[in-house]
Amino acid sequence: MNVHFLAASQICQFFSECGAVLHGEYMSHDGKPLCLRDYNERHGVKCYECHKFIAGKVLQAGGYKFHPTCARCSRCGLHFGDGEEMYMQGDEIWHPSCEHSRTTENIAVNFSTYRFHIRLV
Incomplete structure (x- = not known):
């Protein structure tokens, strides 16, 4: 992610769509x-997990990306950290x-279980 600071006002590359005049950080x-x-x-x-855009650090497990605060074990509730191993089945990690x-009562048995290592990117 490239964050820059302006000395003067500038317009967004897509100004015709959004109408944004950029001030300061862009x-x-x-x-x-x-x-x-x-x-x-x-x-x-x-x-x-939360489907919101991530600004800043990203925890990545395979092709999945999480906010560091969203990557929580569905069974014990603790956060995952950089380099930790995790299992994923359906939406459960x-x-x-x-x-x-298991804290979740209705886990579908037809999902494959995947094993990932978390890395901070």
Whole structure:
């Protein structure tokens, strides 16, 4: 993510669509200024858990991306950290040590279980 600061006002690359005049802080992609809304819509990363755009650090497990505060074990409730291992089945993620302690009553048995290592990007 490229955050820049302006000395003077500038318009968003997609000004004709959004009408945003940029002041102070703005986003950049390929050297072109974008307002936050346009940057997120075109290049933003959404959290797998909360479905909101991620600004800042991202926890990644396989192709899934999370806010660091959204990546929680569905069985013990603790956060996942950089380098930790996790299992995922459907929408449920858990620590390997929580494998046999299910807090969710209705877990579908037809989902495949995937094993990932979390990394902070």
